[in-house]
Amino acid sequence: MTGVGAIYEAFRDGQLEDDDEVAVIHAGAEHGFRQGSDAMVNIRATLRLAEAHVVIDSAAARILESIAKRLFYAERCYPRLLDLAADSGVPTHALGAFRDWIRQGHAVDQKRDDAIALLHAIAAHVLTPRQAAAPLFHFEESVYWEDFRRLSAGITGHLVRADSVVLERLRADEAAWKRACSGALGWYLALESIRAQGKDISSATLLDFSQEFCESQGVKDSADLDAWLESNACGRSRLDRILRTRALAEGVRIAGGAGFEAVLCDYVRWTGEFKTLIHDRDFGALVE
Numbered sequence: 001m002t003g004v005g006a007i008y009e010a011f012r013d014g015q016l017e018d019d020d021e022v023a024v025i026h027a028g029a030e031h032g033f034r035q036g037s038d039a040m041v042n043i044r045a046t047l048r049l050a051e052a053h054v055v056i057d058s059a060a061a062r063i064l065e066s067i068a069k070r071l072f073y074a075e076r077c078y079p080r081l082l083d084l085a086a087d088s089g090v091p092t093h094a095l096g097a098f099r100d101w102i103r104q105g106h107a108v109d110q111k112r113d114d115a116i117a118l119l120h121a122i123a124a125h126v127l128t129p130r131q132a133a134a135p136l137f138h139f140e141e142s143v144y145w146e147d148f149r150r151l152s153a154g155i156t157g158h159l160v161r162a163d164s165v166v167l168e169r170l171r172a173d174e175a176a177w178k179r180a181c182s183g184a185l186g187w188y189l190a191l192e193s194i195r196a197q198g199k200d201i202s203s204a205t206l207l208d209f210s211q212e213f214c215e216s217q218g219v220k221d222s223a224d225l226d227a228w229l230e231s232n233a234c235g236r237s238r239l240d241r242i243l244r245t246r247a248l249a250e251g252v253r254i255a256g257g258a259g260f261e262a263v264l265c266d267y268v269r270w271t272g273e274f275k276t277l278i279h280d281r282d283f284g285a286l287v288e
Helices: 006-012 040-052 058-070 078-086 092-106 110-127 143-151 162-172 174-197 203-217 222-231 236-271 273-277
Strands: none
Touching: 006 040, 006 110, 040 058, 040 092, 040 110, 058 078, 058 092, 078 092, 162 174, 174 236, 203 236, 236 273
């Protein structure tokens, strides 16, 4: 990724940190997304230019900048800024000169200027392709990156949207869909429960389920693992999430104790397995 523009450079160098620096309020599509406030980065750039052109002095520029920064982003606009500055000790003649200068069209739209610079940079890159710069960091293929790769597959055409295909085929088989949903629901709720508690699993526990995975899937070495990943359209980070979720689900099951077992019995009643399991026993009046 290559940054372009003065705003990018200011954030990169730590001169700016707050996201409200670029935020504006605007109307909806029916009104052409008309802008209703001025971005702080634009106000800063305008004040710098006004100071450079001796429209206002440095003291007035600092006061105006401070007032603008304190305003909620949706309220930032030059009329509001000038009204507040009049009550903050800025000389009337300085505010009048600055107001006239703004009305003459000298206000800086740094966001627009940077967007134009970006378009020029893109055009230059298209006309004269360059080799991508080597990253100076280790890229961690996180779960979020894996999800992004999957979701973007339909746009790039380079990846198979395996999850979407499988979900579509599962839905086509009502019985298979219900079985899969019943099993996955426990995993999902366990994962959400653990996330809400801010807990995680130990490396030792994760290792246990890694071994379970290898045994159940017939994975004996790295070649087997690579083959499994490929056939399941799965990256290593996605597999890590699967193992963690499986381990978390088991942890919630164990912690549930008798409460979980009661729900389990209700579940097998629902599936019809309960009566099959007790068909050779007579419980008579023990039925609730």
